[in-house]
Amino acid sequence: xxxxxxxxxxxxxxxxxxxxxxxxxxxxxxxxxxxxxxxxxxxxxxxxxxxxxxxxxxxxxxxxxxxxxxxxxxxxxxxxxxxxxxxxxxxxxxxxxxxxxxxxxxxxxxxxxxxxxxxxxxxxxxxxxxxxxxxxxxxxxxxxxxxxxxxxxxxxxxxxxxxxxxxxxxxxxxxxxxxxxxxxxxxxxxxxxxxxxxxxxxxxxxxxxxxxxxxxxxxxxxxxxxxxxxxxxxxxxxxxxxxxxxxx
Amino acid sequence: xxxxxxxxxxxxxxxxxxxxxxxxxxxxxxxxxxxxxxxxxxxxxxxxxxxxxxxxxxxxxxxxxxxxxxxxxxxxxxxxxxxxxxxxxxxxxxxxxxxxxxxxxxxxxxxxxxxxxxxxxxxxxxxxxxxxxxxxxxxxxxxxxxxxxxxxxxxxxxxxxxxxxxxxxxxxxxxxxxxxxxxxxxxxxxxxxxxxxxxxxxxxxxxxxxxxxxxxxxxxxxxxxxxxxxxxxxxxxxxxxxxxxxxxxxxxxxxxxxxxxxxxxxxxxxxxxxxxxxxxxxxxxxxxxxxxx
Amino acid sequence: xxxxxxxxxxxxxxxxxxxxxxxxxxxxxxxxxxxxxxxxxxxxxxxxxxxxxxxxxxxxxxxxxxxxxxxxxxxxxxxxxxxxxxxxxxxxxxxxxxxxxxxxxxxxxxxxxxxxxxxxxxxxxxxxxxxxxxxxxxxxxxxxxxxxxxxxxxxxxxxxxxxxxxxxxxxxxxxxxxxxxxxxxxxxxxxxxxxxxxxxxxxxxxxxxxxxxxxxxxxxxxxxxxxxxxxxxxxxxxxxxxxxxxxxxxxxxxxxxxxxxxxxxxxxxxxxxxxxxxxxxxxxxxxxxxxxxxxxxxxxxxxxxxxxxxxxxxxxxxxxxxxxxxxxxxxxxxxxxxxxxxxxxxxxxxxxxx
Numbered sequence: 001x002x003x004x005x006x007x008x009x010x011x012x013x014x015x016x017x018x019x020x021x022x023x024x025x026x027x028x029x030x031x032x033x034x035x036x037x038x039x040x041x042x043x044x045x046x047x048x049x050x051x052x053x054x055x056x057x058x059x060x061x062x063x064x065x066x067x068x069x070x071x072x073x074x075x076x077x078x079x080x081x082x083x084x085x086x087x088x089x090x091x092x093x094x095x096x097x098x099x100x101x102x103x104x105x106x107x108x109x110x111x112x113x114x115x116x117x118x119x120x121x122x123x124x125x126x127x128x129x130x131x132x133x134x135x136x137x138x139x140x141x142x143x144x145x146x147x148x149x150x151x152x153x154x155x156x157x158x159x160x161x162x163x164x165x166x167x168x169x170x171x172x173x174x175x176x177x178x179x180x181x182x183x184x185x186x187x188x189x190x191x192x193x194x195x196x197x198x199x200x201x202x203x204x205x206x207x208x209x210x211x212x213x214x215x216x217x218x219x220x221x222x223x224x225x226x227x228x229x230x231x232x233x234x235x236x237x238x239x240x241x242x243x244x245x246x247x248x
Numbered sequence: 249x250x251x252x253x254x255x256x257x258x259x260x261x262x263x264x265x266x267x268x269x270x271x272x273x274x275x276x277x278x279x280x281x282x283x284x285x286x287x288x289x290x291x292x293x294x295x296x297x298x299x300x301x302x303x304x305x306x307x308x309x310x311x312x313x314x315x316x317x318x319x320x321x322x323x324x325x326x327x328x329x330x331x332x333x334x335x336x337x338x339x340x341x342x343x344x345x346x347x348x349x350x351x352x353x354x355x356x357x358x359x360x361x362x363x364x365x366x367x368x369x370x371x372x373x374x375x376x377x378x379x380x381x382x383x384x385x386x387x388x389x390x391x392x393x394x395x396x397x398x399x400x401x402x403x404x405x406x407x408x409x410x411x412x413x414x415x416x417x418x419x420x421x422x423x424x425x426x427x428x429x430x431x432x433x434x435x436x437x438x439x440x441x442x443x444x445x446x447x448x449x450x451x452x453x454x455x456x457x458x459x460x461x462x463x464x465x466x467x468x469x470x471x472x473x474x475x476x477x478x479x480x481x482x483x484x485x486x487x488x489x490x491x492x493x494x495x496x497x498x499x500x501x502x503x504x505x506x507x508x509x510x511x512x513x514x515x516x517x518x519x520x521x522x523x524x525x526x527x528x529x530x531x532x533x534x535x536x537x538x539x540x541x
Numbered sequence: 542x543x544x545x546x547x548x549x550x551x552x553x554x555x556x557x558x559x560x561x562x563x564x565x566x567x568x569x570x571x572x573x574x575x576x577x578x579x580x581x582x583x584x585x586x587x588x589x590x591x592x593x594x595x596x597x598x599x600x601x602x603x604x605x606x607x608x609x610x611x612x613x614x615x616x617x618x619x620x621x622x623x624x625x626x627x628x629x630x631x632x633x634x635x636x637x638x639x640x641x642x643x644x645x646x647x648x649x650x651x652x653x654x655x656x657x658x659x660x661x662x663x664x665x666x667x668x669x670x671x672x673x674x675x676x677x678x679x680x681x682x683x684x685x686x687x688x689x690x691x692x693x694x695x696x697x698x699x700x701x702x703x704x705x706x707x708x709x710x711x712x713x714x715x716x717x718x719x720x721x722x723x724x725x726x727x728x729x730x731x732x733x734x735x736x737x738x739x740x741x742x743x744x745x746x747x748x749x750x751x752x753x754x755x756x757x758x759x760x761x762x763x764x765x766x767x768x769x770x771x772x773x774x775x776x777x778x779x780x781x782x783x784x785x786x787x788x789x790x791x792x793x794x795x796x797x798x799x800x801x802x803x804x805x806x807x808x809x810x811x812x813x814x815x816x817x818x819x820x821x822x823x824x825x826x827x828x829x830x831x832x833x834x835x836x837x838x839x840x841x842x843x844x845x846x847x848x849x850x851x852x853x854x855x856x857x858x859x860x861x862x863x864x865x866x867x868x869x870x871x872x873x874x875x876x877x878x879x880x881x882x883x884x885x886x887x888x889x890x891x892x893x894x895x
Contacts, residue, residue, distance in 0.1 A: 289675055289679070336855060336859055339859050339860075340858075340859060345674060345675045346596050346674065346675060346678060347858060347859075347862060349675055349678055349679075350810065350814075350854070350858045351855060351858045351859055353598075353807060353854070354807075354851060354852075354854030354855035354858055355851075355855055357803060357807065357847075357850070357851040357854060358848060358851030358852055358854070358855060359851075360803075360851075361847040361848045361850075361851050362848050362851075364847070365844060365845060365847070365848055470686065470803070474679075474682075474683060474686075477679060510694065512693065512694040512700070512701065513690065513691070513694045515686075515690045516687055516690035516691045516693075516694060519683045519684075519686045519687035519690060520683075520687045520691075522679070522680070522683035522687075523669075523680055523683045523684055523687060526672060526676055526679070526680045526683070527668045527669065527671075527672075527680070530668075530671050530672045530676070531668070531671070534671055539671060539672060539673055540672055540673070540676040541673070541674075
């Protein structure tokens, strides 16, 4: 399996705080990779750096073999590298369907395509299918801002799927979700990977979820890469246990 | 260019520029205060300056020496600011910043037009009759120098007030974290009212000096607002030294530009400078994938 | 476009009214023309403000550019502009325009105004639209006022003394009626353009930028192109309206007519908010109500009309920010095609309302 995403010796500091230090990791194409670590270990910062929200201080980030660390957020997104946000971001004043339609992939289209109607049947069908996939079909005409927190998270996930990414980076996809619904979400993530061929890179705090979901896991602590391996290896790694239970 | 062939003229320009620049810095300090404490950008800032100027004019017209207005104007304007807060501003404090921009813009237009209707659009000066000072071959109006020193003293008093007095500390606490301040028993609404009134008073003092040392009319407001805003953007909220330096620098720059470009382009220079400053600032932030917040 | 019959009838009625208005209200030709210009001001402001979230205080930049561009072309096609402005165009014996010249001037001037205004938007847009929120608002305010000040110092176009619009030839009769129909036509065109735009993905993109610009970027939308395009579209319509305005007012003052930041510039924001920000009909309704109120103030509150307007701005912004349509939507949700969602009481599904 070739590497879809390669992060090499990436460092990022904010003022005096070293958020990421010399981090190297790799996400193989078609896989599901996890990123864990206690609060403040630099996981979200790393995600943000990868998608171009922050310029990195050192290192290299390659997507599909091409260097992306100098590119801007929209450019990287158009290459097929998307992320969802920890605080769940959707377009609150638009309906779910509209959220979906505007999330349709722009990679295959030119700027002029934006002036086509909103009700393209192929796009609408795709949107409805994705909403159905996450279980939001009945809510499709509601204003997105009126959905519950969990429903908004699902909508954000559906919007990401709509965009047909190659690699989808999810920042704590199960945070704040009712525990009874988490299995359903894990199932959908696996199906997105298996059926739609989307590579997943997931930040998670819920150990049960990530052990169940990921094939390979990286653990960060204090901004550095602490451990890497299969779920079993990570589960038994004393350094990881220390990092979570030990002193900060 | 003319500037370097006639060094006397340029020193004169710069000194006069610094003198007015101190007044700009004062208005900027007030704007930063309100912005930092209440998260409101007061577009009517210049109108408070203008009103202060008219207080000086009213004293002058009634035979009272306008220097007294330096004490009277802040007093009057404090109540104007406090009243405007209680009537209008408190309703927009918690809302979108654009709403507060529009509301204060509306207030600014209201006050301009009110003054224009009552006092006409004539340009006025409150003559203080203090003559001129000679610095070598440069001749400076004494009132400008008096105004400059008074501004420094007022600025100093304000800084001390904010650091040492209980009210000043309450204001600073609220600006850092309003919710925490409330929890600790600070009446934030009262703090906001006092802050807004204090800002108006500061501008009132500035305006009184402008009326004496320069001139006023109902429409001087917007340029003062823009100057204050520019200074705050360049210096940053909370950077007093920066505000002073930026204010002085702006005064000098404007004066020089007015000489070089012609007085008919003075305001054009000020507003173009605003655009340039904002675009430059934003572009530099954009290189770091950020934008002005 | 699929439009239900009752809507078509409604549109037809409005069009008929618009066409007939000069004959119904013969004493108010210029106010009616100004009304349609206000509709254009409000609609274009709302496109960038209410729909896209970029609240501009400086759209007068485009109006002023259009006013002067059109006037310069109207004069420049036949006479030397510098001479014209230095003599203030007052010498009727020299600066005569016959019907053909006048109409040609307009026919060339208005498109030129459109193009120049559009170019200005593109040139400044890339830099200025990179700023958000209040910085954008104040920066555009600065742009508008700066342009007015520069125009007031530029001798070629008359500097502070302004510039007269070309004298209308007697053979054309009351040119105000012609200008009225031009303004009306422009308003209709602007409405159609915006209505069409809002039904495309571009319209959705505008709303996405308004709702969460960072998210829009993170989803790959080319936000800077979208923003500049929207502003340029507004600018083109505003440029043409500026050309019409200059002829309507007969005399182009750089600060009170062309780059009128503290009148037209603020009024257009108010009109959109008064009618209902972010809707299609809101700006139209707001412009109409505003123009009527303004004329009432001017007639009955002479001397204090501007103070009253200033007060009105404050009152609307503070107490009535949802505007007429926003208020109506809350009171009568069924009118807007809302559907009640059975599973969650209190929340309604809705078709996108106009």
